[in-house]
Structures are given as structure tokens and as C-alpha cells.
Amino acid sequence: MATKIERAGERNTIDRRVARTRGLLQDALIALIPEQGYAAITVDDICQRANVGRSTFYTHYADKDALRSATIEAHLRSIGRRREAASQETGSRLFEFSLPMFEHAHAFRPLHHALLVSSGDTIHDELRERIRRAVREELVEKRIGDRAMPAEFAIQFIAGAFLAVLAWWVATDMNLSPAQADDLFQRMAGKGIGA
Template structure:
């Protein structure tokens, strides 16, 4: 399964986009097999069938490729999120279904990232998910009965990450839509109790 890159080729040369796509897809394929820390630039080049000089023309090192790959995934998720928002309009959270769908489409990759710890890419992906939760909660102005905003953000993000990890790792027989429906219900019950404006975390 390849990353959806429909919008990327509008801003950069097609040949550049193709080469970067090959390198990113190679990294995605290698992570479930070896883990990010064990992968070398030579491994990536061999899998992508490109030379080392070509690799370094596009990326300074393996970590730069990692960041670009995560960004490509996030853009793909963002497009799914925009489409879901237009279709549903009034969902409590828009980020969750696109992420469930993306994890389903790239299950081996997400299994490798979420089931283990210690790899930098694992921690970076988790932080990006927290950021998405933070942006949506702030955007919607969901209250917290005087609790610090960051507490609420960590609570929702942590709950979602726990459910997503459980769903991916255990390979439960739930579709992305079914998993999201359960998450929305549980999160909604908690959110419904919070009706005061955001706290800035400094107290009264």
C-alpha cells in the first residue's frame, strides 16, 4: 500500500515526487520488517532501487526521510479528514475516523510503530497525533470544567492512542467505522460533562 500523494505533484517536479515517493515507500516497507533503528540508508536505497547519491540529493539523512514520510502520511490523513468533515459536518471529533482508516490501510506499518517503543519515529508519530487532537479541541472550544486544557488534551489523545494501538495490534474484527463509532461514543460521554471555558493552566 502506498501513501496517497495526490496533492504533492502539483507543487514539485514529477520526477522529484516519484523519487521521493519511492524512498518513502521503501522506508514504510522496511519498518515492519526491521524496525526503524536498524534500517540503513543502503537498505532504503536497495529497496527503492536508487543510488546513494540520489538519496542524498533529496534527503540529508535517514531522519530527514522519516520526517518527510510522516508529513506525507499526515497530508493523506488530512485529506481524509477534510472529506469526512464535509460528509458528516457535526461529528464530535473529525480526526479519529481518518486515522482509523489510515491505520487499516497501512496496518503492518502502524503495527510496527504502535506495538513497540524506543524508535524515534514511533514517538514522533504519537506526538503528531497529540498535536492533531490539541488543534481540534482548541478549534471546537470544548470546555473542561476548570481543568487545565492540556490535561483534557492528554486525556483524549491518550485514550485514542490506547484504543488505536489495541485495535491495530490485536487485529480486532472491527471496521474503521465501527472502531470510530465506539471511540466517539466513549469520548462523547466524557466530553459532555465538560461545559466550562478552557482554563489556561495557571489556576484562578
């Protein structure tokens, strides 16, 4: 099971010790979410898992929610790097965010399972909003879909469908690779918005 965020390039922008400590704290949070659920995790739990003191934690983050936001941002940067690499390889894919998300969910399956089944959790809501934003950017940038359909309707439809499929795929033991799951999503999404 993968429990560490791919952080290529981050160490060049901040002090190595700071990057290492933040990485330990973020990785601790990632490891704890599937075990306890985000709401039940305390700063003490995170510090114990990361093997750092509370004062060190508070040197880097104001609270658990600030760590959560930084962790999500680190994951999104990781996914963004995969997305850029995938878009260079595939060129004209309908929704470029989906394959890197399926790959990331596959690599971090227990984490994504915990995130996707905890509806109503703030971390789940933040993930849902990030997906909506990615869909919105791609629909607007590529001018995809039926012009008679309100753009926000299409955004909600695609984001909701993607999250439902992702949650189902993560929760089941389907023998679908990330690429196969993405291919099915791409075909259904394209039909759904008339692309």
C-alpha cells in the same frame, strides 16, 4: 497490504521526477519498518528497496531521519485530505482526526503495528506528538469539554486514549471496521471530557 502513500496533488508542486524519487524512497521506508523496525533500517536498505543510488538518496534527504519526517508529513497530508472529506460529510463530529486515522491504520496495518508497538522509538514519539497536536487544535477550535478541566489534561487524556485504542485495534483481529472503532472511540472520548 497497502504500502504506498496516497499523493494526490503533490506532483503539481514539484518536478515529476523529484516527486517520483521521493515517493520511491518514502514507500521503501514504509515497507521496511514492519520488516526491520525503524532503528535497524540503514540508508543502504532504503536505497536497495527503492532501487536508487546513495547519491540520489542524499540529493533528496540529509539522512534517514529527514526521510522519516518527510514520510510522516506525506502520510499526514494523505490523512488530512481524508479528514477534510470526512468533515464535509459528517459536519459536527467530536474529533475529526480519528476516523481518517483508523482508516489509514487499517490500510497500512503492518506499518502502524510496527510503529505503535515500538514505544521509545523516535518515529513513535513523533506520531504521539502529532496526535496531541490534532486533539489540541480540535479542543480549542470547537471549545469542547468541561471548562473546569485543564485543557492540557484533556489533551493528554484523549491523545493517550486514542493511541492506546488504536494500538490495541491494530494488534488484534477484532472484527471492528474503522468506522465502528471510530464510533466507539468518539462515544467514549465524548463522555470522558464531558462533551
